[in-house]
Amino acid sequence: MARQARHSRDELRELALVAAEDIIAEEGFEQLTVRRVAGRIGYSVGMLYNAFENFEDLILNVDARTLDLLHGALGTVERTGVPAEDLDALLEAYLQFITAHPNRWLMLFSERLPGVASPPDWYLERVARVFTLLEETLAPCFVPADPQRARRAARLLWIGLHGVWSLAAGDKLAIVTPEPAGAVARQMARAFLAGLPAGIA
Amino acid sequence: MARQARHSRDELRELALVAAEDIIAEEGFEQLTVRRVAGRIGYSVGMLYNAFENFEDLILNVDARTLDLLHGALGTVERTGVPAEDLDALLEAYLQFITAHPNRWLMLFSERLPGVASPPDWYLERVARVFTLLEETLAPCFVPADPQRARRAARLLWIGLHGVWSLAAGDKLAIVTPEPAGAVARQMARAFLAGLPAGIA
DNA sequence: GCCAATAATGAACATTGTTCAATAAAAATC
DNA sequence: GATTTTTATTGAACAATGTTCATTATTGGC
Numbered sequence: 001m002a003r004q005a006r007h008s009r010d011e012l013r014e015l016a017l018v019a020a021e022d023i024i025a026e027e028g029f030e031q032l033t034v035r036r037v038a039g040r041i042g043y044s045v046g047m048l049y050n051a052f053e054n055f056e057d058l059i060l061n062v063d064a065r066t067l068d069l070l071h072g073a074l075g076t077v078e079r080t081g082v083p084a085e086d087l088d089a090l091l092e093a094y095l096q097f098i099t100a101h102p103n104r105w106l107m108l109f110s111e112r113l114p115g116v117a118s119p120p121d122w123y124l125e126r127v128a129r130v131f132t133l134l135e136e137t138l139a140p141c142f143v144p145a146d147p148q149r150a151r152r153a154a155r156l157l158w159i160g161l162h163g164v165w166s167l168a169a170g171d172k173l174a175i176v177t178p179e180p181a182g183a184v185a186r187q188m189a190r191a192f193l194a195g196l197p198a199g200i201a
Numbered sequence: 202m203a204r205q206a207r208h209s210r211d212e213l214r215e216l217a218l219v220a221a222e223d224i225i226a227e228e229g230f231e232q233l234t235v236r237r238v239a240g241r242i243g244y245s246v247g248m249l250y251n252a253f254e255n256f257e258d259l260i261l262n263v264d265a266r267t268l269d270l271l272h273g274a275l276g277t278v279e280r281t282g283v284p285a286e287d288l289d290a291l292l293e294a295y296l297q298f299i300t301a302h303p304n305r306w307l308m309l310f311s312e313r314l315p316g317v318a319s320p321p322d323w324y325l326e327r328v329a330r331v332f333t334l335l336e337e338t339l340a341p342c343f344v345p346a347d348p349q350r351a352r353r354a355a356r357l358l359w360i361g362l363h364g365v366w367s368l369a370a371g372d373k374l375a376i377v378t379p380e381p382a383g384a385v386a387r388q389m390a391r392a393f394l395a396g397l398p399a400g401i402a
Numbered sequence: 403g404c405c406a407a408t409a410a411t412g413a414a415c416a417t418t419g420t421t422c423a424a425t426a427a428a429a430a431t432c
Numbered sequence: 433g434a435t436t437t438t439t440a441t442t443g444a445a446c447a448a449t450g451t452t453c454a455t456t457a458t459t460g461g462c
Contacts, residue, residue: 002438003427034419044442046421055419111311111371118375127376155378156388163364175325176332176356187357195396203408204458235450245411247452256450 012051013061015041020062021104029107032059059107060123066104067126073097074133086137087189091161095182098165106169109162134158141193157192161185213252214262216242221263222305230308233260260308261324267305268327274298275334287338288390296383310370335359342394358393362386 007015019040023032034055038045052058077093079086098105118124135154142149167173168181177184208216220241224233235256239246253259278294280287299306319325336355343350368374369382378385 001429003429003440005440033417035417045419046442047440049420050440109367109371109373118372124376131377152378152388153392156385156392159364159368159374159377159385160361160389161364162368163360163362166367167360167363172319173360175328176360177353184357184360188361191354191357191396192392193396195392195394202406202460204410204460206409234448236448246450247411248409250451251410 009051012041012043012047015043016048016051016058017061017065020058021065024062024103024107025101028103029110034058060119062104063108064123064126066101066108067130069101069104070094070097071126071129071133074130079137081140083138083141084190084193087193088186090134090137091182091185091189094161094165095185098169102169105165109166131155131158153192157189160188160192164188210252213242213244213248216244217249217252217259218262218266221259222266225263225304225308226302229304230311235259261320263305264309265324265327267302267309268331270302270305271295271298272327272331272334275331280338282341284339284342285391285394287341288394289387291334291338292383292386292390296386299382307370310367332356332359354393358390361389361393365389 016037019037020032023036023040034045034048037058038048048058052061073096074090074093077086077089131154134157135150138154138157139145139147139150141153164173164181164185167176168184173181173184179187217238220238221233224237224241235246235249238259239249249259253262274297275291275294278287278290281290320328332355335358336352339355339358340348340351342354365374365382365386368377369385374382374385
């Protein structure tokens with residue numbers, strides 16, 4: 001009835017995503033363009049718009065896979081039940097991930113496109129999954145268990161830590177403090193834990 | 202000997218910067234282009250490249266003026282000597298600034314250009330000036346006055362707050378929490394102050 | 403009045419993401 | 433086997449970006 005496709009839509013998406021990830025890892029997010037992805041997978045530019053809604057859609061899918069990767073890396077950290085220790089271990093794993101995949105991680109927070117619409121639900125869920133790990137680590141701090149406050153505390157701490165990572169990623173942390181990112185992150189977590197009982201309303 | 206200039210280079214820069222600020226305030230950073238600035242001041246595109254090194258140079262100069270504006274706004278906050286109160290007042294002033302100049306503030310943290318080089322010294326100094334205000338507010342926390350620890354605490358809090366506004370700038374804060382940036386910043390400062398005595402080694 | 407110096411222009415270029423008529427190829431039909 | 437139909441695939445074209453630079457306009461000095 002019709003011409004046979006070289007790859008299914010899903011196969012095409014997978015090809016494109018892998019190609020995109022390679023470009024990002026090798027040369028950074030800035031070098032990612034539709035033409036380069038298309039050339040790398042041996043298809044034309046127009047074909048990409050058959051597999052993805054637009055360039056932003058492709059980016060969002062790469063980001064989602066980055067979050068999956070991160071979630072997997074943080075999930076292997078074993079818990080002792082002592083918040084301070086577990087938190088340190090989690091931070092260590094996070095730092096290792098950033099070091100291993102700097103461009104992928106940077107890309108998560110860079111806004112190359114003017115699209116200001118909030119991400120779709122399937123993306124937000126992946127973000128939430130990562131948060132949950134931090135929440136679970138902080139939960140034992142609250143007795144009796146108060147999930148509401150644990151959530152709030154976890155997200156606030158994560159935001160603070162994001163300040164560390166984002167500065168470190170742009171090599172701007174050195175302007176603020178001579179200490180390495182890992183040490184600063186640990187201080188942040190510790191100061192935060194110390195203030196937990198009184199600080200989080 | 203030569204043709205007379207309608208405006209000096211400095212006058213041209215001032216004209217362009219004001220025009221750029223108007224465009225940003227009215228329609229947002231995304232709508233700022235060299236052609237629109239040129240059209241607005243009645244000059245050609247090429248003339249802008251006579252007054253500025255490139256588009257990034259123009260952006261950096263607008264940002265510097267935003268920082269001056271911010272520093273001025275925060276400088277008028279009067280101190281009581283009580284860190285908790287002064288900190289709240291500072292954050293309040295900061296919030297008011299953001300509300301008054303949302304697009305200018307957003308622009309400070311958005312990275313529209315691929316330029317990854319670190320900003321020049323004259324720009325970093327303006328960042329440092331704003332940062333100093335926070336340091337001075339936190340200093341009274343430590344008795345007897347320990348400038349070393351005050352600096353450390355101020356920088357750590359500054360890093361945490363940077364996490365808040367850098368996420369807010371990229372419209373990513375909503376992914377983490379539904380609360381507005383101002384409320385999150387206040388929580389951050391409060392949690393941090395509460396943990397100060399024990400947390401900062 | 404001409405020359406030289408320089409202010410000012412704007413067309414041209416290389417890049418983006420995006421679109422869509424044209425084309426190629428294979429299955430279905432006769 | 434020839435024809436038709438269907439659709440996978442292409443790539444030229446478009447609009448918009450920052451950037452450059454040969455060209456043009458203007459004006460003071462001789």
